Amino acid sequence: MKVTVKSWTGVATWRWIANDDNCGICRMPFDSCCPDCKLPGDDCPLVWGACSHCFHIHCIVKWLHSQPQQQCPMCRQDWKFNNK
Amino acid sequence: MSQKSDELKIYWKKIKYAFPILNNTLPTECTDQEYEEITQIIVGLGIQVKIRDLVLVHVEKYLRVYVAPSFWSKFTKVEEDIKAFQLFKSAVNDLYDSVNQFSDMLRRLKHLNNECCDNRPIFGEKDVILGFKQLLRATLLSQLPTTYYIIINHFYELSFNVFDNMKSSDMDEDICLGCWNEYSECNCAYIVKVFYDTNKKLVELQLLERLAGQVLTNFIQKKIEVHIRKICTGAFDVSHMSHLEDWLDTTVMTWLTRIYSAGSSQAPPGIKYAITKFKQKLSFFLYQTYTKLRIDQLFNIIIEYPDSQPAIDDIKTCLESTNLCPLLCKKLQTALETRLLHPGVNTPDILTAYISTIRALRHLDPSGIILETVTKPVRNYLRNREDTVRSVVSSLTEEGTGSELAEELAKFAAENDEDNEKEEAWDDWYPDPVDADPRRAQGPKGSDIISMLVNVYGSKELFVNEYRTLLADRLLAQGDINTEKEIRYLELLKLRFGESQLHFCEVMLKDISDSKRINTLISQDKNFAEMNAKFSSNAMILSAQFWPPFKDESLELPEEIKQHLAEYTKAYEGLKGNRTLSWKPHLGNVNIEIEIGEKKLDLTVSPFNATLIMHFQNKPEWLLEELHDIMKVPMTVLRRKITYWQSLGLITEKSSDYYVLVDGSEANKANVPSNQVQEMICEDEETESVMASAHDQREGELQVFWSYIVGMLTNLDSLPLERIHQMLKMFASQAPGTECSLNELRQFLDTKVRTHQLVLQGGMYKLPKL
Numbered sequence: 075m076k077v078t079v080k081s082w083t084g085v086a087t088w089r090w091i092a093n094d095d096n097c098g099i100c101r102m103p104f105d106s107c108c109p110d111c112k113l114p115g116d117d118c119p120l121v122w123g124a125c126s127h128c129f130h131i132h133c134i135v136k137w138l139h140s141q142p143q144q145q146c147p148m149c150r151q152d153w154k155f156n157n158k
Numbered sequence: 159m160s161q162k163s164d165e166l167k168i169y170w171k172k173i174k175y176a177f178p179i180l181n182n183t184l185p186t187e188c189t190d191q192e193y194e195e196i197t198q199i200i201v202g203l204g205i206q207v208k209i210r211d212l213v214l215v216h217v218e219k220y221l222r223v224y225v226a227p228s229f230w231s232k233f234t235k236v237e238e239d240i241k242a243f244q245l246f247k248s249a250v251n252d253l254y255d256s257v258n259q260f261s262d263m264l265r266r267l268k269h270l271n272n273e274c275c276d277n278r279p280i281f282g283e284k285d286v287i288l289g290f291k292q293l294l295r296a297t298l299l300s301q302l303p304t305t306y307y308i309i310i311n312h313f314y315e316l317s318f319n320v321f322d323n324m325k326s327s328d329m330d331e332d333i334c335l336g337c338w339n340e341y342s343e344c345n346c347a348y349i350v351k352v353f354y355d356t357n358k359k360l361v362e363l364q365l366l367e368r369l370a371g372q373v374l375t376n377f378i379q380k381k382i383e384v385h386i387r388k389i390c391t392g393a394f395d396v397s398h399m400s401h402l403e404d405w406l407d408t409t410v411m412t413w414l415t416r417i418y419s420a421g422s423s424q425a426p427p428g429i430k431y432a433i434t435k436f437k438q439k440l441s442f443f444l445y446q447t448y449t450k451l452r453i454d455q456l457f458n459i460i461i462e463y464p465d466s467q468p469a470i471d472d473i474k475t476c477l478e479s480t481n482l483c484p485l486l487c488k489k490l491q492t493a494l495e496t497r498l499l500h501p502g503v504n505t506p507d508i509l510t511a512y513i514s515t516i517r518a519l520r521h522l523d524p525s526g527i528i529l530e531t532v533t534k535p536v537r538n539y540l541r542n543r544e545d546t547v548r549s550v551v552s553s554l555t556e557e558g559t560g561s562e563l564a565e566e567l568a569k570f571a572a573e574n575d576e577d578n579e580k581e582e583a584w585d586d587w588y589p590d591p592v593d594a595d596p597r598r599a600q601g602p603k604g605s606d607i608i609s610m611l612v613n614v615y616g617s618k619e620l621f622v623n624e625y626r627t628l629l630a631d632r633l634l635a636q637g638d639i640n641t642e643k644e645i646r647y648l649e650l651l652k653l654r655f656g657e658s659q660l661h662f663c664e665v666m667l668k669d670i671s672d673s674k675r676i677n678t679l680i681s682q683d684k685n686f687a688e689m690n691a692k693f694s695s696n697a698m699i700l701s702a703q704f705w706p707p708f709k710d711e712s713l714e715l716p717e718e719i720k721q722h723l724a725e726y727t728k729a730y731e732g733l734k735g736n737r738t739l740s741w742k743p744h745l746g747n748v749n750i751e752i753e754i755g756e757k758k759l760d761l762t763v764s765p766f767n768a769t770l771i772m773h774f775q776n777k778p779e780w781l782l783e784e785l786h787d788i789m790k791v792p793m794t795v796l797r798r799k800i801t802y803w804q805s806l807g808l809i810t811e812k813s814s815d816y817y818v819l820v821d822g823s824e825a826n827k828a829n830v831p832s833n834q835v836q837e838m839i840c841e842d843e844e845t846e847s848v849m850a851s852a853h854d855q856r857e858g859e860l861q862v863f864w865s866y867i868v869g870m871l872t873n874l875d876s877l878p879l880e881r882i883h884q885m886l887k888m889f890a891s892q893a894p895g896t897e898c899s900l901n902e903l904r905q906f907l908d909t910k911v912r913t914h915q916l917v918l919q920g921g922m923y924k925l926p927k928l
C-alpha cells in the first residue's frame with residue numbers, strides 16, 4: 075500500500091509573542107483587542123516599549139495622551155517605542 | 159218542598175242533556191234552541207259558574223280516562239315500518255276524531271263561560287278552545303309511555319325515505335327505493351298522502367313539535383352530518399360557511415316547511431314561527447357539527463397553514479357562536495402530543511409544526527390565549543430536546559425558500575426597515591383609534607415567532623452561543639465556505655439579537671477569509687514553496703478568543719507533517735511580526751491518495767485517519783498500545799476511530815487489539831467502490847462537532863455551584879428547586895459563571911439526577927444515600 079498526501083489543511087490559532095497574556099492597560103488578552111476595537115490582530119496590534127513592556131497600540135497611545143509625562147504605565151520608565 | 163226538589167231534578171236532567179259529558183259521554187241531540195233555554199235556566203238559578211266548573215272537571219276526567227289511554231294504547235313495540243306507520247296514522251286519526259267530537263260541546267261551554275263574567279282562566283288560557291287544547295296536550299303527555307317514540311320513528315323514517323327517493327327514483331331497479339315495494343305495488347303516493355294528512359292533524363292539535371320534533375331533529379341532524387362530511391373532506395383551502403348556510407336555508411328549510419305546512423311551500427303564520435325556532439336549533443347544530451369536524455382535522459389544517467387559512471377562518475367564525483373553544487384546546491393539545499411529541503419525530507419537524515401552530519392560532523385567536531394553552535406541552539418538550547437550539551439555528555440560516563424561520567428572519571429585517579421609515583415620518587403620526595386592532599397594539603416585536611422559539615430555551619445568550627458553535631463547525635468542516643453569504647445572514651441575525659452577541663461570529667468569518675489570503679502569501683514564500691512541492695499545506699488561522707472552546711483532543715502527527723507545519727509557522731512569523739501559531743493537530747482535513755493492489759483511492763479524511771494510515775504504510779502490523787504511544791491518542795478513542803479503515807476493508811483486527819494491514823490481493827476483494835467511499839467519509843466527518851456544545855460549556859460554568867449545592871444538601875437533607883436557587887443567589891453570587899436562572903438550575907440539577915449524583919423525590923432534591 076502506498077499513501078500519498080496531496081494536501082493537508084491544518085487548523086491553528088495565532089497569538090502574540092509577548093511576555094504576558096493581558097494588556098496591562100485595558101486588562102484584555104493581547105490576542106483579543108482593545109475596548110475601542112472590534113477586530114484583533116492587524117487592526118489592533120501590539121507595540122513594545124524600550125522597557126520591553128508591551129500593550130495594545132491604541133491603549134498606550136491613549137494612555138500617553140492622558141499623561142503629562144511619557145512613562146510606561148508598568149515600570150514608570152520613560153516610554154520609547156521599540157521597533158522590535 | 160218536594161215540588162221544588164222535583165223542579166231541580168228536571169233542571170239537572172236538562173243540564174245533563176245539554177252537557178252529556180256530565181254522564182261521561184259526548185254525543186247529544188240537544189239543539190241550539192234547546193240549549194239557549196237551558197242556559198237561561200242556569201243563569202236564572204245563578205249557578206253558571208258551578209256548572210261550568212263541573213263540566214270542566216268532567217272534560218278533564220274524560221280526556222284522562224278515555225282519550226289519552228286509547229291514543230297511547232296504539233304505541234306498541236312494533237318492528238315493521240309499515241305496521242307502525244298504520245298504527246301511528248290511526249292513533250292520530252282517532253285522536254283527531256274524538257277531539258272533533260268535543261267541538262259542539264266546547265262551543266256551548268264557551269257560551270256558558272261568557273255568562274259567568276268572572277274572567278277565570280280555563281286551564282291557563284283565556285279562551286275555552288285554547289284551554290281545551292292545552293289540557294289535551296298536558297293530559298296526553300302526562301301519560302307518555304316510555305316506548306312512545308318507536309312507532310313515531312318508524313313512521314317518520316319510512317316517510318323520509320320516501321321523500322328522499324322521490325326525486326331520484328332509479329327506474330333500473332325493480333324495487334322502489336322509497337317504500338321497498340316492487341314498482342307495480344309502489345306505496346309511495348299513499349305514504350305521502352297519509353304523511354301530509356297526519357302532520358296536518360298534528361299541527362292542528364299542536365302536537366307535531368312535541369311528538370315528532372325530536373325524531374325530525376335527529377333525522378335532519380343526521381342529514382347535516384352526512385352532508386358536512388361529504389363536502390369537507392381533504393381540502394382546507396376553501397371556506398364552507400356560506401355554502402352550508404345556503405344549504406340549510408334552501409334545501410333543508412324548504413323541506414321542513416313542506417312537512418309543517420302539509421305540502422305547501424308557504425307556511426301559515428303560526429307555523430312560520432315554529433319553523434324559525436327550529437331553524438335556530440338546526441343552525442346551531444350545523445355550526446357545532448362543522449366546527450367539531452374541523453377541530454378533529456385541526457392538526458392537519460395547521461400543518462397546511464397558510465394554505466388552509468379559509469378553514470381557520472371558518473373555525474374562527476364558528477367559535478363565536480358555539481362553546482367549543484375548550485374542546486378545541488383539549489383536542490388540539492392531544493393531537494400535538496400524539497403526532498409530534500415523541501422520540502420518533504425529528505426536531506426540525508417538530509419546529510416546523512410548532513411554527514405553523516403559532517401562525518395559525520395567532521390568526522384564529524389574536525388574544526393568544528389558545529396558543530398559550532395548547533402549545534405549553536410542545537414548549538416543555540422542545541426545551542428538553544438536546545438538539546433544539548441547533549435545529550432552530552440551522553433552519554434560521556438555511557439556504558433558500560424551504561425554511562420558515564429564515565423567511566421569518568428576513569421578514570423581521572424588512573419590518574425593521576419599515577419602522578425606521580415610519581420614524582422619519584413622525585409628523586404624520588396620529589394616535590391609534592380607540593378600537594384599534596389589538597394585534598397591532600400588542601406591541602413589541604418581541605412577540606414574533608423567532609422570539610417565541612428562542613424563549614423556549616430561556617435565554618438569547620444560550621441561543622446565540624449555539625449559533626456560534628454551529629458556525630464554527632461549518633467553517634472548519636468546509637474551508638471554502640461562502641463567507642459573503644454567511645455575512646449576510648449574520649447581518650440579519652444582528653438585527654434580531656443585537657450587535658454585541660454576534661460580534662464573535664464576525665471575527666470568525668473574517669479569520670476564514672484572512673486565512674485564504676495568508677495561504678496565498680505564504681505559498682509564495684521561497685523556503686516554503688520548496689516544502690510545498692511535495693504536497694501543499696494550508697491553514698485555517700483562528701483568533702482563539704473569538705471562537706467557541708474546542709474539545710480537547712490530542713494527536714501526534716507524523717514527523718514529515720510536523721516539519722511541514724513548522725515550516726508554515728516560520729513563514730507566518732515572517733509575514734506577521736511578533737505573532738506565531740499554535741496548531742490544533744486533530745482539526746482540519748487531508749486529501750490523500752491510497753494505492754493498494756491495482757486500486758487507487760482518492761479520499762478526504764480527518765488528520766487522525768490520515769496519520770493512522772500513514773503509520774500502517776510504514777509498518778503493516780500494530781498493537782493498539784503501540785499506536786497509542788506513537789499517536790498519543792487514548793486507546794478507547796483509537797479503538798473507536800480505527801473502525802473507519804476497517805469498514806473500508808484496509809485494516810483488520812487480527813486478534814484482540816492487534817491490527818493488521820490487509821494486503822493487496824485481499825484488499826481488492828474487500829474494497830468498496832470509491833464513489834461509495836466518498837459518501838461514507840462525508841458521514842464520518844459531519845457526525846461529530848469538534849466544539850464543546852453550548853450545553854457542555856454552560857454546564858461547565860454551572861459546575862461552580864455544585865460544591866455549594868452538595869454543601870447545602872449535606873446540611874439540610876432535602877430542598878426544593880426554588881430554595882436551592884435562593885440560597886445560591888445569597889452565597890454563590892460572587893462566583894464566576896455568575897447568574898443562573900431557575901430554569902437553567904433545574905436543567906443542571908436534572909442532569910445530576912440522571913447521572914445519579916442527586917435524587918429527586920416529591921419535588922425535593924436530595925443527595926443519594928451511600
Ligand SMILES: [Zn+2]
Pocket residue numbers: 097098099100101102107108109129130133
Ligand atoms: Zn489594551
Ligand SMILES: [Zn+2]
Pocket residue numbers: 107108109110111117118119130131132133
Ligand atoms: Zn485597538
Ligand SMILES: [Zn+2]
Pocket residue numbers: 123125126127146147148149150151
Ligand atoms: Zn515598562
